[in-house]
Amino acid sequence: MGDHFTDHHPAYEKMASSVFQDVEMASPIEVFALIAEYNQDPHQDKVNLSVGAYRGNDGKPWVLPVVRTVEAQMANDPTLNHEYLPVAGLPDFRTAACKMLLGEDDQGIVQNRVCGVQALGGTGALRIAADFLKKQMKYDTVYVSNPTWGNHKGIFKSVGFSNWKMIADVCAEKKLFPILDCAYQGFTSGDLDKDAWSCRYFSSRGFEFFIAQSFSKNFGLYNERVGNLCVISTTSDAMVKVRSQMEIIVRTTWSNPANHGARIVASVLNNQPLCAEWPLVVLVTGIISSSNEECSVTLDSMSGRINMCGLTPSNIDYVAKAINSVVTGAADQAQQSRI
Numbered sequence: 001m002g003d004h005f006t007d008h009h010p011a012y013e014k015m016a017s018s019v020f021q022d023v024e025m026a027s028p029i030e031v032f033a034l035i036a037e038y039n040q041d042p043h044q045d046k047v048n049l050s051v052g053a054y055r056g057n058d059g060k061p062w063v064l065p066v067v068r069t070v071e072a073q074m075a076n077d078p079t080l081n082h083e084y085l086p087v088a089g090l091p092d093f094r095t096a097a098c099k100m101l102l103g104e105d106d107q108g109i110v111q112n113r114v115c116g117v118q119a120l121g122g123t124g125a126l127r128i129a130a131d132f133l134k135k136q137m138k139y140d141t142v143y144v145s146n147p148t149w150g151n152h153k154g155i156f157k158s159v160g161f162s163n164w165k166m167i168a169d170v171c172a173e174k175k176l177f178p179i180l181d182c183a184y185q186g187f188t189s190g191d192l193d194k195d196a197w198s199c200r201y202f203s204s205r206g207f208e209f210f211i212a213q214s215f216s217k218n219f220g221l222y223n224e225r226v227g228n229l230c231v232i233s234t235t236s237d238a239m240v241k242v243r244s245q246m247e248i249i250v251r252t253t254w255s256n257p258a259n260h261g262a263r264i265v266a267s268v269l270n271n272q273p274l275c276a277e278w279p280l281v282v283l284v285t286g287i288i289s290s291s292n293e294e295c296s297v298t299l300d301s302m303s304g305r306i307n308m309c310g311l312t313p314s315n316i317d318y319v320a321k322a323i324n325s326v327v328t329g330a331a332d333q334a335q336q337s338r339i
């Protein structure tokens with residue numbers, strides 16, 4: 001061996017230290033730190049309302065029956081194998097995913113101006129979108145929504161505006177590039193088409209835009225990391241060029257995506273009887289935060305969202321009491337500070 005591996009090499013003289021010694025400790029990732037705290041909490045009635053995932057009444061993760069059906073079919077299908085997927089992902093999945101989002105009769109789809117790039121969950125779709133926009137388009141500013149006074153929406157809606165129409169107007173006027181994040185299609189109304197309204201509206205206005213699509217929640221496939229980046233362009237020629245650049249980004253990021261979850265989604269979306277078995281639950285979003293010492297309820301403390309699936313017939317009274325005590329406690333404190 002060359003002498004750069006001998007005891008005299010400076011790296012060996014500093015053996016007691018590490019090349020990583022100056023690396024700073026990162027702050028904990030909020031939601032995972034919260035789950036770790038929940039797991040360590042000895043409280044016997046603790047309730048976990050944090051990460052948004054399906055749960056049965058026993059509080060245990062629930063696999064959708066249609067997912068079980070397709071997995072059994074896949075396990076018994078000798079034609080399936082573990083070859084690498086194409087860089088842009090499973091074709092049947094990408095096509096079905098874009099159609100689910102925009103509708104089969106979307107003009108972009110009919111005119112071949114839309115493509116999907118399979119991604120590692122909705123997060124992966126957002127990541128490759130950001131990468132493309134920064135590298136290829138040289139964009140360096142992103143505007144994201146901020147929670148607002150709830151009545152703004154009500155007032156504008158009541159005179160015939162919808163927020164999405166206003167957002168689309170601003171995007172058109174300021175020539176902004178829209179990226180929509182669709183992580184819960186079907187969960188708001190229980191209807192896939194209704195929940196995709198904003199995506200379809202942007203498409204009908206002729207925007208060029210991206211939609212990051214996640215199947216983590218509506219298929220309960222969280223750790224399978226199934227997502228799709230839907231690219232909507234005004235010409236097929238431009239779409240093909242964008243897709244080629246996306247493939248370069250994918251190749252250098254995760255090389256090519258995983259098959260299992262994408263195949264499950266594609267099998268359901270492309271098969272009417274299986275699709276009919278696919279239940280969609282309505283997600284109720286609540287703005288509730290904090291916990292107190294007598295009760296132990298773990299919420300998504302950053303956003304104030306709660307996972308309604310964590311509520312079961314056996315813990316709902318307990319959670320209601322905990323929320324009541326936190327809210328009235330906070331109200332009492334506010335009252336005192338005014339005095």
Ligand SMILES: Cc1ncc(COP(=O)(O)O)c(C=O)c1O
Pocket residue numbers: 052120121122123124181182183214215216217222225226227
């Ligand atoms: C609004 C929103 N967008 C995107 C994601 C990311 O989804 P995925 O787990 O598929 O990466 C989530 C996940 O919680 C989400 O809530």
